[in-house]
Amino acid sequence: MNLLLTLLSFIGFFISCYFALVYHKLIRPDAPFIPSFCRLDEKSCGSILETPEASLFRIPNFYFGIVYYTVLIVLSFFPHLFQDGLFELRLVSGFTVFIGIILTYSLLWKIKVHCVLCFTTHVINLLLFLIFLFLL
Numbered sequence: 001m002n003l004l005l006t007l008l009s010f011i012g013f014f015i016s017c018y019f020a021l022v023y024h025k026l027i028r029p030d031a032p033f034i035p036s037f038c039r040l041d042e043k044s045c046g047s048i049l050e051t052p053e054a055s056l057f058r059i060p061n062f063y064f065g066i067v068y069y070t071v072l073i074v075l076s077f078f079p080h081l082f083q084d085g086l087f088e089l090r091l092v093s094g095f096t097v098f099i100g101i102i103l104t105y106s107l108l109w110k111i112k113v114h115c116v117l118c119f120t121t122h123v124i125n126l127l128l129f130l131i132f133l134f135l136l
Contacts, residue, residue: 002076005131009072012124015117016065023049023060048113053106056099065121068096072128086132093129100125 018034021027027034048054054061075081075089082089100122107113 002079005128006073006076008124008128008131009069009076012065012121012128013069013073015121016062016069018117019049019062020060020066023062048107048111048115048118051106051111053103053111061103068092090129090132093125093132096125097122097129 018027022029049060056064075085103118104122107115107118
């Protein structure tokens with residue numbers, strides 16, 4: 001279970017970093033070293049980075065992802081810390097799922113963009129929430 005938590009957190013971290021690098025124009029959204037199914041298409045997925053939904057309190061969502069997944073990665077190496085902050089982890093994780101539902105709605109029906117990486121992070125957040133809820 002700890003391995004699953006670490007793996008999901010690393011995947012979420014890398015996706016968040018990829019969004020950050022594209023947002024700051026440090027790499028192109030269709031960089032050749034990125035697997036084709038992960039590349040952000042400038043006309044669809046890449047365009048969402050400029051929408052109001054891509055930020056919370058005027059802070060781009062990927063920054064929250066980078067911090068959240070980094071904390072989870074660090075905590076995954078110190079399992080005893082999970083028990084000390086389990087309530088807080090469940091609360092924060094539940095909030096990420098709630099925000100993910102809103103963002104998924106926005107992607108599908110408001111912006112009308114099918115962003116595989118966005119949906120992947122929302123599923124990761126749901127899986128992490130379920131781990132915190134039922135397995136820890």
